[in-house]
Amino acid sequence: MIEERFDAIVVGAGPSGNAAAYTMAKAGLKVLQLERGEYPGSKNVQGAILYADALEKIIPDFREDAPLERHIIEQRLWTMDEKSYVGMHYRSEDFNEERPNRYTILRAQFDKWFSSKVREAGAILLCETTVTELIRDGAGKVTGVRTDRDGGTALADIVILGEGVNGLVGQRSGLRPELQPDSVALAVKEMHFLPREVIESRFNLKGNEGVVIEAMGTITDGMTGTGFLYTNQESVSVGIGCIVSDFAESGKTAYGLLEAFKNHPSIKPLLENSECKEYAAHLIPEGGYHSIPELYGDGWLVVGDAGQFVNAVHREGSNLAMTTGRIAGETVIALKHRGAAMSKANLAAYKRTLDETFVMKDLKKYKRIPALLHRNKQLFGLYPRLLTAAAQTWFRVDGVDKRSKENAILRSFRKGRTLSGLIGDAFKLARAWR
Ligand SMILES: Cc1cc2nc3c(=O)[nH]c(=O)nc-3n(C[C@H](O)[C@H](O)[C@H](O)COP(=O)(O)OP(=O)(O)OC[C@H]3O[C@@H](n4cnc5c(N)ncnc54)[C@H](O)[C@@H]3O)c2cc1C
Known part of the structure; x- marks a missing residue:
């Protein structure tokens, strides 16, 4: 496909791949980025909240021309039953700051913009190109990729996999297990x-x-x-x-x-x-810390959703994707500058650096949460109903005295869940949250 050899090949043009490609291209590395979509963002889905901090560390002046929708001044957290919700709202004028902290975005526009920055920095982007497998040398080191284009191979010192949640290239190449339902x-x-x-x-x-x-x-x-x-x-x-x-x-x-x-x-x-x-x-x-696959090996690194980097508790994903992409790029740059090989031993620096960031610290902190939520479905049915019913009992003015209301609320919790069940749930939640 492409005769020349690259310093790095990046698979995927989502936030993780773009962050990695931008960081390396900006530092003067020869970068080839491959994206299966018609254009970057054409296949990508997000809510979407953009967390400014992660992008600011890559493109400090992104606010000048990035397609941003609204900066968020109010966060609402709702626990709902069929007819009501109990909510916690936080709204602050402080969020009307000069450099807002969170924005809503539309991914199709945002990814296109980010990709334009990647190309301006010097990376070559090929869209409508699906990477089908990794190429290895006799010693098993990854040396490039095969694609669905005619004669479509490309070679590089390192391949960074920012292919998203399915991670099919990594899976087919035996770098990671199949995604678990x-x-x-x-x-x-x-x-x-x-x-x-x-x-x-x-x-x-x-x-x-x-x-x-x-x-x-x-x-x-x-x-x-x-x-x-x-x-x-x-x-x-x-x-x-x-x-x-x-x-x-x-x-x-x-x-x-x-x-x-x-x-x-x-x-x-x-x-x-x-x-x-x-x-x-x-x-x-959403498997969290325990589902993170191998992140590096001889000639390869994994970034973003492909590495399961999503903090489901705080609904953060794109910022983890951009941070892992940036750090992967910086790891490669540092090795290049030292003239060091892209070996598994040298690329271990990527994981060591990540361990010191919010990415790994947060995922580690919540490592018990995915299993807890999976095994305790009362958190999604019984407790929301008890909470909303308690709120109604409390707020309805109906001639019943307040102590009787308090007792009724306590009774409803005891009836819905035994005392040992309530204490057990509180203990499990507190333990998982630590
Ligand atoms: C409904 C929803 C809501 C979300 N809301 C939020 C939110 O509000 N805030 C937040 O921070 N995160 C949110 N996330 C998570 C966030 O979208 C992801 O964490 C983020 O997109 C991960 O970026 P990525 O670059 O790793 O993967 P992706 O964005 O999935 O990008 C991967 C790219 O690789 C390409 N690709 C895949 N395979 C190949 C291949 N073999 N060859 C070439 N290209 C390939 C894909 O086409 C794609 O462009 C949400 C996710 C969903 C689904």
Whole structure:
């Protein structure tokens, strides 16, 4: 395909691949990036919240021309039952800062923009090119990739796999095990278009301010998962996702859940009179720390979703993708400058550096959460119902004295779950959260 040899080949032009390719190209390395989509972002799905910090470390002045929708000034966390929600809202004028911390984005536009920066930095991008397998030398070192193009091979000192959650190239090449249905979520998302002024009045916003809602509870019908609703400039993104093995066991469909979520009495008014123009489905790696595969070897590194780098508790993924991509790029640059080989021993520096960042620290902190959520479905049904019922008992003024109300709430919890069950759940949650 391409005769010349590259310093690095990057598979994928999502946030992780773009971060790696940009970092290396900017430092003067010869980089080839391969993307199976028609253009970067054409196949990518995200909520989407962009966390500025991770991108700022790669492109400090990104705010000048990146396609950003709204900066988030209000975060809502909802625990829902069929008719109500109990919410925690945090809104602050501090988020109207000069360099906002979080933005909503549209991935198709954002990925195209990021890719233009990668190409400006000097990397060569080939779209509509699927990497099919890795090429190895006699000693097993990865020396390049084979693609679906005619005679499509390319050679490099290192191959960085930023191929996303499916990780088929890594899997086929024996670098990682098959994706497990209990450690990956299937999420569906729709874009609902509304006039800008309607969004602003409906969500109490001005200018480019934005609101995001993260929701859990009976909306996932007893399965492990969450829903979301994010405001963009002239649209609202609404979606829901659950662990794949839960869908398989229950026979429920993601689209069915989304329909019910959109029709929830607390969500429906927020979408009223909107026009749905886009529908997308995608997997999210949610297995956490214990599902992280081998991240490096002779001639290869893994970044982003392909390395299972998603913090499902905080709904962070793209920032972990960009951070791992950047650090992979910096590791390669450092080895190049030293004239060192891209050997497994030398590339171990990538993992050592990652261990000192929020990426590994956070995933390690929450290492027990995925199993806890998977095995304790009462967190998605029973507790949301108890909480919303307690709120109703508490707020309804009906001539019942407050002590009797408190007792009724306690009784409802004891009835819903035994005392030992309640204590056990509190203990498990506290232990997993440490
Ligand atoms: C519904 C949903 C909501 C989300 N919301 C958020 C959010 O609000 N905030 C957040 O930070 N994260 C969110 N995430 C997670 C986030 O989208 C991912 O963590 C992030 O996209 C990972 O980036 P990546 O570059 O590793 O993978 P991807 O973005 O998946 O990019 C991989 C790229 O590789 C290409 N590719 C794959 N295989 C090959 C191949 N063999 N050859 C060539 N190219 C290939 C793909 O076409 C794709 O462009 C969400 C995910 C979903 C599904």
